[in-house]
Amino acid sequence: MKVAYWPGCVSRGFTPELHGATAKVAPLLDIELVELDRANCCGCGVIAEHNQELADTLNARTFALAQQVAGAELMMNICSTCQGAQSECQERLDASSEYREHINETLSGEGLRYERGLTNKNFLWVLVEEIGLDELRARVKRPLSNLKVGPFYGCYIVRPRERLQIEEEQPRDRYLELVIEALGGTVIDYAGARKCCGFPIVTMNKQASLRQAGTHLGDALDADADCLVTPCPLCHLNLDLQQPLAEGVVGRRLGLPVLHLPQLVGLALGLAPEELGMGRHVVRPKSVIDWSTAVVASAA
Secondary structure (H helix, E strand, O other): OEEEEEOOOHHHOOOHHHHHHHHHHHHHHOOEEEEOOOOOOOOOOHHHHHOHHHHHHHHHHHHHHHHOOOOOOEEEEOOHHHHHHHHHHHHHHHHOHHHHHHHHHHHHHHOOOOOOOOOEEEHHHHHHHHHOHHHHHHHOOOOOOOOEEEEOOOOOOOOOOOOOOOEOOEOHHHHHHHHHHHOOOEEOOOOOOOOOOOHHHOOOOHHHHHHHHHHHHHHHHHOOOOEEEEOOHHHHHHHHHOHHHHHHHHOOOOOOOEEEHHHHHHHHOOOOOOOOOHHHOOOOHHHHOOHHHHOHHHOO
16 A cells, blocks of 8 residues: 655654554555655644635645645555644635635646645554454554553644544544554553643643643553554643653653553564654653563463
């Protein structure tokens, strides 16, 4: 399966282990990544608040670049914030041919043009809808037996439901649980799984942001989670990078590892923690979880 691959900004800056883990995991799933290395930031929803046309133009440019990738079945991202921001822009672009033409006039200087109908999916959606849970299960070499995983969706990949096409036949707001189970792990249910991590307000009210992150981490720990997994690198920043500061705000020891989704998949497909960049985390998964007994010893 060939995809036009948009890694986003954060995975190539603050969380390069996400970008690296995706590159390691993709061939194991027969996914060919054609990186959109000329693409630009999605705007993270922030640019659209100040200049909607600029945000739509930036994302239309990325969509146009994806449509130039010969043989690509779809565009794939590894950031649920990108998924949310791009879905919003694409909804506006696809709804009006007049507006789309106006945006395309701006893009014409680069020889680019966005045509309605591009399919853009987060890696999580690709796993369930394109690879399929049965196929994913069949490729597992190291079942994540005894590993208790708390799913953390964040905001942008579960709301608004209509725009993201979340419905009974396509329960995208339950895909993390389904993937964890397919990998052999145990799903941990806790209060914060679909709540905001706090990152969007970190520059406006850092205390509130840290309290949100610390509360979610504490709830997952109280539910006996070994780790969290998220499809969003911005959530990862607030839950992992800021975790030591969050401890001070919520007044308790946390120390809960937070994995990127491709890292969790990579472990189950037989890759070592070192290959997946887990040494880059602030809360080191290897120092908190005894992978030799909880995961590695479960190898078939």
